[in-house]
Amino acid sequence: MSYARVLCAGLVGVTGHLVEVEADLSNGLPALVLTGLPDTALHEARDRVRAAVLNSGREWPNRRITVNLLPAGLPKHGSGFDLAIAAALLAGAGELPPARLAGVALLGELGLDGTVRPVRGVLPMVAAAARAGVTRVIVPLDNAHEASVVPGVTVRAVESLHRLVDFVQGNAPLLDPPPAQVKADVRQPDLAEVSGQLTARYALEIAAAGGHHLALIGPPGAGKTMLAERLPSILPELDDDAALEVTALQSIAGVLPPGSGLVRRPPFQAPHHSASMASLVGGGSGLIRPGAMSLAHRGVLFLDEVSEMPRHVLQALRQPLESGRVVLSRARGIVEYPARVQLVVAANPCPCASPAGDEHCQCPPPVRRRYQGKLSGPLMDRIDIRITMLPLRSVHLEAAHEPVESSAVVGSRVARARVAAVERWAPDGWRCNGEVPGAHLRRPPWRLPPPDTRILRRALDRGALSARGFDRVLRIAWTIADLDARDRPAESDVAEAYQMRMGEARKTEGRPPENGDHDDDEP
Numbered sequence: 001m002s003y004a005r006v007l008c009a010g011l012v013g014v015t016g017h018l019v020e021v022e023a024d025l026s027n028g029l030p031a032l033v034l035t036g037l038p039d040t041a042l043h044e045a046r047d048r049v050r051a052a053v054l055n056s057g058r059e060w061p062n063r064r065i066t067v068n069l070l071p072a073g074l075p076k077h078g079s080g081f082d083l084a085i086a087a088a089l090l091a092g093a094g095e096l097p098p099a100r101l102a103g104v105a106l107l108g109e110l111g112l113d114g115t116v117r118p119v120r121g122v123l124p125m126v127a128a129a130a131r132a133g134v135t136r137v138i139v140p141l142d143n144a145h146e147a148s149v150v151p152g153v154t155v156r157a158v159e160s161l162h163r164l165v166d167f168v169q170g171n172a173p174l175l176d177p178p179p180a181q182v183k184a185d186v187r188q189p190d191l192a193e194v195s196g197q198l199t200a201r202y203a204l205e206i207a208a209a210g211g212h213h214l215a216l217i218g219p220p221g222a223g224k225t226m227l228a229e230r231l232p233s234i235l236p237e238l239d240d241d242a243a244l245e246v247t248a249l250q251s252i253a254g255v256l257p258p259g260s261g262l263v264r265r266p267p268f269q270a271p272h273h274s275a276s277m278a279s280l281v282g283g284g285s286g287l288i289r290p291g292a293m294s295l296a297h298r299g300v301l302f303l304d305e306v307s308e309m310p311r312h313v314l315q316a317l318r319q320p321l322e323s324g325r326v327v328l329s330r331a332r333g334i335v336e337y338p339a340r341v342q343l344v345v346a347a348n349p350c351p352c353a354s355p356a357g358d359e360h361c362q363c364p365p366p367v368r369r370r371y372q373g374k375l376s377g378p379l380m381d382r383i384d385i386r387i388t389m390l391p392l393r394s395v396h397l398e399a400a401h402e403p404v405e406s407s408a409v410v411g412s413r414v415a416r417a418r419v420a421a422v423e424r425w426a427p428d429g430w431r432c433n434g435e436v437p438g439a440h441l442r443r444p445p446w447r448l449p450p451p452d453t454r455i456l457r458r459a460l461d462r463g464a465l466s467a468r469g470f471d472r473v474l475r476i477a478w479t480i481a482d483l484d485a486r487d488r489p490a491e492s493d494v495a496e497a498y499q500m501r502m503g504e505a506r507k508t509e510g511r512p513p514e515n516g517d518h519d520d521d522e523p
């Protein structure tokens with residue numbers, strides 16, 4: 001027997017694909033030739049595999065070895081094919097009985113000493129193998145728990161090529177995946193720790209309930225970051241599909257902690273304002289790493305001090321924000337990662353950033369205007385809710401006589417509102433009000449009676465509101481109604497939504513206001 005075939009898997013973007021590794025040994029000048037669109041890392045595989053085989057006490061077949069990776073048209077990146085290549089060529093050389101590897105997918109990188117090292121993206125690769133009908137996989141020990149998240153697949157692990165060879169020869173068992181690590185109860189940030197800032201808290205609740213983008217404008221120390229960090233704590237847990245996507249992305253990025261199962265909490269990413277483009281949208285050579293935008297998929301992307309971010313970086317975020325995915329062009333083709341994020345941005349109201357707030361601002365008016373200009377623009381136009389936060393001093397005054405709600409209490413209202421929205425939009429496939437196209441809300445049966453939207457049409461005529469802004473206000477109004485358990489927004493909801501959009505929402509009483517609890521906002 002001088003031919004063998006072993007199953008493996010590769011990744012294109014976030015999608016796994018089954019890969020077949022063929023090895024053929026012929027008489028001729030001893031060499032190892034790899035074919036099937038290998039990238040640089042795959043060429044390095046040649047040296048790793050050879051050293052690992054020799055250091056595992058096996059003989060290197062001194063023949064002409066051709067290893068082919070199929071399908072040929074599929075781009076192949078990374079080092080996860082090593083184990084399958086070693087197994088295929090040892091089986092082809094007659095060192096291993098191929099029957100015990102039939103139908104089993106092998107994943108893992110080899111160290112020169114023959115150890116099997118973990119690889120990125122095991123979860124989506126094992127899921128792809130399972131879709132292709134594979135029921136047994138052998139993975140690196142450190143990836144075993146992650147792999148066992150995929151239903152319908154028996155996962156076994158190896159720590160060395162030596163063990164794999166011993167197993168195939170019937171001399172040693174494979175390893176079981178280690179048990180899930182019981183996480184020490186890491187305390188999540190909770191809204192109960194944020195006192196005061198009632199308007200901002202309510203805005204956070206609306207943003208959570210409707211999946212709206214949010215801007216928090218306020219002086220240093222007002223608690224912008226504290227609030228943003230607590231948005232995931234009031235969002236519902238991820239459903240099965242979303243949890244698989246989020247876990248797969250963390251796996252590909254190599255940030256999934258070993259021993260952790262499916263990620264159920266919406267992720268939170270807070271890249272620094274000086275972060276590189278690659279760290280924001282994704283990049284790197286070989287297996288391209290997802291950036292913060294994709295690691296925040298189905299969760300929250302928080303940009304603190306957004307006014308400090310270079311304009312071209314903000315520009316680059318626009319397209320993913322609209323489409324919900326990041327597209328990266330590379331010489332070897334296009335890689336696409338999901339990036340459906342809820343955006344929260346924070347900024348100081350002016351360059352001097354006086355902690356005491358606007359009344360102590362030292363900035364000359366032109367400087368202030370230029371700065372505020374940076375806070376407008378195309379990206380900011382995509383922000384639904386803009387909230388001006390109070391300086392710290394006022395927060396303390398306000399906090400003195402207000403009970404503070406916990407994330408659990410607020411989160412239960414958010415969950416109820418989300419259920420109402422899902423029931424309404426499920427036939428069209430939208431999960432929250434923030435995803436509904438504006439045109440849909442302007443058509444029957446969802447169109448609001450004209451008197452109820454008069455304030456918006458006047459703002460539109462005055463130029464105070466853009467067409468896009470008009471639609472965004474409608475979406476917020478629906479969320480306010482959902483939070484209040486009413487089946488349609490009233491005129492007062494539209495008015496309140498308009499104020500949220502314009503960044504001048506008035507102080508509410510900490511809870512969503514009841515019907516009729518609004519001032520008359522008509523001009």
Ligand SMILES: [Zn+2]
Binds near residue numbers: 352354362363368
């Ligand atoms: Zn200032």
